[in-house]
Amino acid sequence: MLLSSKNLSFTYPGQKTLYFEDIQLKEKESLLVLGKSGSGKTTLLNLLAGLAKPEQGQIQIANQPFSDFTGQKLDLFRGRNIGIVFQKPHLLAPLSVLDNLRMANFFGKKKNDRLEQLLDELGLSARKNASVLTLSEGEAQRVSIARALANEPKLILADEPTSSLDDENTEKVIQLLKEQSSKIGAAMIIVTHDQRVKNQISNFMEVKAS
Amino acid sequence: MNLFKLSWKYLTFRPFSTGLNVLLLALGLAIIAVLLLMQDQLEKKMNQDAEGIDxxxxxxxxxxxxxxxxxxxxxxxxxxxxxxxxxxxxxxxxxxxxxxxxxxxxxxxxxxxxxxxxxxxxxxxxxxxxxxxxxxxxxxxxxxxxxxxxxxxxxxxxxxxxxxxxxxxxxxxxxxxxxxxxxxxxxxxxxxxxxxxxxxxxxxxxxxxxxxxxxxxxxxxxxxxxxxxxxxxxxxxxxxxxxxxxxxxxxxxxxxxxxxxxxxxSPTFEMSRLFELLGVGINMLKGLAFVLIGISGLGIFIALYNSLKERKYDLAILRAIGATRLQLLALIFLEGFILTFLGAVLGIIMGHGFLALLISQNQSGVMVSIQPWIFLKSELWIVAYALMVGILASVIPAIAAYQTSIAKQLTKA
Structure with a gap:
């Protein structure tokens, strides 16, 4: 098992506790997390990414007790092993496209000579030295996918990656995520309520506010 | 890529704000440099010229x-x-x-x-x-x-x-x-x-x-x-x-x-009397210099703090791709540090340049014998002083960066 979670729960101050179904995921497997707005999809993703601490339960990633990690160890483990794609691209504005990817390498303490090839595969090789401010929405989201892949992670987490994209770009982005994750042998979890994504990935779980 | 390059990119991303702060700081430090140089050399020269004359x-x-x-x-x-x-x-x-x-x-x-x-x-x-x-x-x-x-x-x-x-x-x-x-x-x-x-x-x-x-x-x-x-x-x-x-x-x-x-x-008595008279003016210039440095410190603080508001997402992203809290702290400190270091270097150069200009305008008199391009040890204090301003100005923004909650920032969108 690459990823397994057990009895995860989380409580926002002054709200009801959220309980999550257990997840078991092997390498190269993909999983959609569906649910209504406010059902706790993003919270689950934050827990899996170590951005928030579960109130109860454990997470294991690549046989490591991920949910027990804290501080620098947690940050470094996340940087090296988990690639996150956010709803909005959130690129670092002062840097060029390629430097945005290099930043991931720097903080994850990994070397990757394939960055330019990766950009090529995502159809961005012409823009590699461009300022990220000049990119279109679709291009920017593809760069953020490239950034998530820059450290060749074991697990890719995507939070509504297609919500602001048109049909054409949505299909492109999902295809790229599937291709690239299988290429580096990573498992992938996509949080979405986008019908267009459901058409492409069949394996899903549903989160209900309970 | 490294932290230094990243903070440099952030500084040059806002060239006007960065430039203004560096210039303000440099002006204050230049005044101090000129005063230091003039005081040191004039005093030395005055003593040297009066030696052996009681x-x-x-x-x-x-x-x-x-x-x-x-x-x-x-x-x-x-x-x-x-x-x-x-x-x-x-x-x-x-x-x-x-x-x-x-x-x-x-x-x-x-x-x-x-x-x-x-x-x-x-x-x-x-x-x-x-x-x-x-x-x-x-x-x-x-x-x-x-x-x-x-x-x-x-x-x-x-x-x-x-x-x-x-x-x-x-x-x-x-x-x-x-x-x-x-x-x-x-x-x-x-x-x-x-x-x-x-x-x-x-x-x-x-x-x-x-x-x-x-x-x-x-x-x-x-x-x-x-x-x-x-x-x-x-x-x-x-x-x-x-x-x-x-x-x-x-x-x-x-x-x-x-x-x-x-x-x-007596030369010694009269010269100390003269310096006492000039002291008022020198103190006023010094005061002005410190006010300028204070304002530039405040400017750097405000610039860092404001940019922090815009950059909370960036900081959260950095954490998400593996940066530690300490690295973010270092990033902000480094920005303040680079800013003030540039200010200090520019200030010292401006001070010497200003003195050189002053001397070139005076054809004769004591000013002529002052060497504008001599560097004093006390100028290192200018650099130290500037860096202190930089560190002071970045403390609060750096702590704010340290405490940025990633999940909260990223899910707000």
Missing amino acids: LVIGAKGSPLQLILSSVYHIDFPTGNISLNEAQSLTRNRLVKSTIPLALGDNYQGFRIVGTNLDYLELYQVDFESGTSWTQPFEVVIGAEAALKLGLKTGDEFMGSHGISEGSHDHDANYFKVKGILKPKGNVMDRLILTSIESVWYTHEEEEEEEGHESMLDTKVTLHGLPKIPGDDSKEITSLLVQYRNPMAAIQLPRFVNSRTNMQAA
Whole structure:
């Protein structure tokens, strides 16, 4: 098992506790997390990414007790092993496209000579030295996918990656995520309520506010 | 990529805000650098020029003016004293040695000083070329004066009356350059030195226009005061005195000031009085500099803090791709650090540049002998001080960056 979670729960101050179904995921497997707005999809993703601490339960990633990690160890483990794609691209504005990817390498303490090839595969090789401010929405989201892949992670987490994209770009982005994750042998979890994504990935779980 | 490069990119991403802050800081530091340099060099020079001169005796008037004109050769002389009176003072038991000075002429702004060879020995001069004078109208020229006037050994020139440029020429006599001094970095560099007799003769020529040849044949006094028995009319401008013992410091000035028509002034006392007077202005400039530095510190703080608000997402992203809290803290500190370091370097360069400009505007006077491109150890304190401002200004933004909650920032969108 690459990823397994057990009895995860989380409580926002002054709200009801959220309980999550257990997840078991092997390498190269993909999983959609569906649910209504406010059902706790993003919270689950934050827990899996170590951005928030579960109130109860454990997470294991690549046989490591991920949910027990804290501080620098947690940050470094996340940087090296988990690639996150956010709803909005959130690129670092002062840097060029390629430097945005290099930043991931720097903080994850990994070397990757394939960055330019990766950009090529995502159809961005012409823009590699461009300022990220000049990119279109679709291009920017593809760069953020490239950034998530820059450290060749074991697990890719995507939070509504297609919500602001048109049909054409949505299909492109999902295809790229599937291709690239299988290429580096990573498992992938996509949080979405986008019908267009459901058409492409069949394996899903549903989160209900309970 | 590394943290340093990242903070540099963030700084250059906002060039105007960064530039303004660096400039503000640099201005404040430049003022401090100029003050430091001027204070250090002026004080050093003032002390160096006054070394070996315990007391100056001259005509009554402002004691400060007497010191400035006779020791530093910058102000106008107070008047003349009678040679006989000066002569009698040299025999005082409290006096170890004396050097007479006769001022009143210049050549293109450089003062012609009538004196004896003791004056050259006082400053331990070395000759670049030629030797000291032995005949009337032979002169020795300081290094800087020689360079600016373009005079060489053997050249001749005509002096003008008065101690500043533009007065009428003495058209009777040519001075002949006998020797040129090596640069020493003191007052000698800007003087044209000759015998007392030369100065007397130039002025007598004007009145009499005769006996020209006979005067040139006369011997000049090389040491001590000229002795001209039976002539009471001869005058000199001032007398530089060295005390025989510490007692003299108390008794001699009082004796001169109360018992004679002359006045005595001590260079150390008058200069410390001058610096006290200037102190008000210097303190005001210092105050202004600190206000500028304070404002720039505040500017840096506000710039970092504002940019932090825009950058909370960026910081969260950095954490998400593996940056630790400490690395974010370091990132913000590094920005403040780079900003103030640039300010410090620019400030020091601006300070020296400003001083160089100031000096190039002054053709003569004390300012000329200041070296604008000497670097002092105390300038390292400017850098240290600037970096301290930078660190202080980045503390709060850095802590805010340290405490950024990633999940909260990223899910807000």
